[in-house]
Amino acid sequence: MAKAHKYIFVVGGVMSGVGKGVATSSLALLLEARGFKVSPIKIDPYLNVDAGTMNPTEHGEVFVLNSGLETDQDMGSYERFLGRALNSENYMTGGLVYKTVIDRERALGYEGKCVEPVPHIPEEVIRRIVVAGENEKSDVTIIEIGGTLGEYQSVMFLEAARLLKIAHPDDVLFVLVSYLPVPGKLGEMKTKPTQYAVRTMNSYGVQPDIIVARGEVPPDKKRKEKIASSSGMKPEQVISAPDVDSVYDVPLNFEADHLAETVMKILQLKTRKRTPFLSPWKSFVRTTKKTTGEVRIGVVGKYFTTGDFVLADSYLSVIEAIKYAAYKNGKKPVIEWLAAEEFEPSTGAGRGGNKVNMRPSGERGSTETSRSNVAKLKKFDGIIVPGGFGKRGIKGKLRVIEYARTHKIPYFGLCYGMQLMVVEYARNVLRLKEANTTEIDRETKHPVIDIMTDQKKKLAAEEYGGSMRLGSYPAYLKERTIARSAYKAEMIHERHRHRYEVNPQYVAELEKAGLLFSGISPDKKLMEIAELPHAKHPFFLGTQFHPEFTARPLDSHPLFDAFVRAAIKKKK
Numbered sequence: 001m002a003k004a005h006k007y008i009f010v011v012g013g014v015m016s017g018v019g020k021g022v023a024t025s026s027l028a029l030l031l032e033a034r035g036f037k038v039s040p041i042k043i044d045p046y047l048n049v050d051a052g053t054m055n056p057t058e059h060g061e062v063f064v065l066n067s068g069l070e071t072d073q074d075m076g077s078y079e080r081f082l083g084r085a086l087n088s089e090n091y092m093t094g095g096l097v098y099k100t101v102i103d104r105e106r107a108l109g110y111e112g113k114c115v116e117p118v119p120h121i122p123e124e125v126i127r128r129i130v131v132a133g134e135n136e137k138s139d140v141t142i143i144e145i146g147g148t149l150g151e152y153q154s155v156m157f158l159e160a161a162r163l164l165k166i167a168h169p170d171d172v173l174f175v176l177v178s179y180l181p182v183p184g185k186l187g188e189m190k191t192k193p194t195q196y197a198v199r200t201m202n203s204y205g206v207q208p209d210i211i212v213a214r215g216e217v218p219p220d221k222k223r224k225e226k227i228a229s230s231s232g233m234k235p236e237q238v239i240s241a242p243d244v245d246s247v248y249d250v251p252l253n254f255e256a257d258h259l260a261e262t263v264m265k266i267l268q269l270k271t272r273k274r275t276p277f278l279s280p281w282k283s284f285v286r287t288t289k290k291t292t293g294e295v296r297i298g299v300v301g302k303y304f305t306t307g308d309f310v311l312a313d314s315y316l317s318v319i320e321a322i323k324y325a326a327y328k329n330g331k332k333p334v335i336e337w338l339a340a341e342e343f344e345p346s347t348g349a350g351r352g353g354n355k356v357n358m359r360p361s362g363e364r365g366s367t368e369t370s371r372s373n374v375a376k377l378k379k380f381d382g383i384i385v386p387g388g389f390g391k392r393g394i395k396g397k398l399r400v401i402e403y404a405r406t407h408k409i410p411y412f413g414l415c416y417g418m419q420l421m422v423v424e425y426a427r428n429v430l431r432l433k434e435a436n437t438t439e440i441d442r443e444t445k446h447p448v449i450d451i452m453t454d455q456k457k458k459l460a461a462e463e464y465g466g467s468m469r470l471g472s473y474p475a476y477l478k479e480r481t482i483a484r485s486a487y488k489a490e491m492i493h494e495r496h497r498h499r500y501e502v503n504p505q506y507v508a509e510l511e512k513a514g515l516l517f518s519g520i521s522p523d524k525k526l527m528e529i530a531e532l533p534h535a536k537h538p539f540f541l542g543t544q545f546h547p548e549f550t551a552r553p554l555d556s557h558p559l560f561d562a563f564v565r566a567a568i569k570k571k572k
Contacts, residue, residue, distance in 0.1 A: 040082070
């Protein structure tokens, strides 16, 4: 008789941003290490149909799957921890669920029934959860419900979980991730917010089986017993989740507090065949702690500030990809955020901040201050300009790119960072002073970057959501190039997210001036990688795609590896 499929729901109480995604990823990793195939799912309660139209300074980066679906950044965490690509079925939003139900109703899919929020919305949620597990042929599905308990938009998803629990009482488990604060003036860990979170959860008709106790420090025995007693569970079902130096420590902390064993006991699962996956993971974590030599990388972007605070999540995959490559090459990454506006030729205005090992950069001042900021770039071993959209900060980014090119600082441009690299080269080497991207200036005399042909009709019709060039596409790499040397392959597949491209009309002129397009689409129409030959620059390379999306802790990306190696060599 086939074993019943198991479902684990991860929900958040008290406040958001305390690590539900990392907890979900870590639990998935631990279960897979015991021989189970796990299918992680992220539910975003928002009415956006996908994450593509969400502001990155409010919601974090948009992570793109191979299929082209624009998703929440937690999908990136799942892929990085599990070391594999996930499918579109592993992500859903409130908007997508409602749209599916409404579209089905319009097509008479409900055969004349009155369509209501309950039961039809929860039923669609359950259908999607089941399909995701079937497509991946998984044993366990872990479903992370975004937001926190008590939010109206989460009600339908909790109702879906409740209905699934009723239908499969022995196969559904609930994990509550809740924060235990230690007020500074009191100096005592408080459990009452978590107790209220449990009561709120009970009001939806569900009961947590495990509580992941987040906090600055681990809860002591007394607090565990108090939480367990008030929540109707055993103390061993309260799992410690203190702040750690790195998210990659979390699975090992969970392992030490027997999270996987507790889950398996409740769901009546027995370890199949232990895989050696945790061994290389432990080795990677040891490397992050023992590495001493530094490599200093500056990331020049504009999606850093949100009010008076700094949001690193806007470029989460880029930051993690730098870390993987640095550790692989025996260096500790020191990453600084640099607001592009600081380098504007007119009055600079930027704000930086620090978080984890990120160091602040940013000040207000005159044109002289701006020049001084550009000169500060010489302290970096490498510079990255990541993806983005719009006009803000573009002049600053162009100055940074010019400085990196002329001062032989390793430069890596991602998507928009490649397009601006082409603009800078056209202006300062080809002497096409009015060269630009039509995203910024539609009437530019020299549109070296122009909107893709198939995108023009979409923008004219105001079709913005999910309409860019999205997902994995192939590219051919030319021989005797930095790109070919890094990949060690003739053909690659990488994930895209853009509307604009290098204008084919300028390719020959740019190449004659020394810029090499080392990666091209199979039909030879799209320039996928641009670089300067190694003889002219140690590493001056940009990609139209987003290599950061496929970088993994145990399998760093070849282009990030090559970039970091060049940065280390420059440092020496």
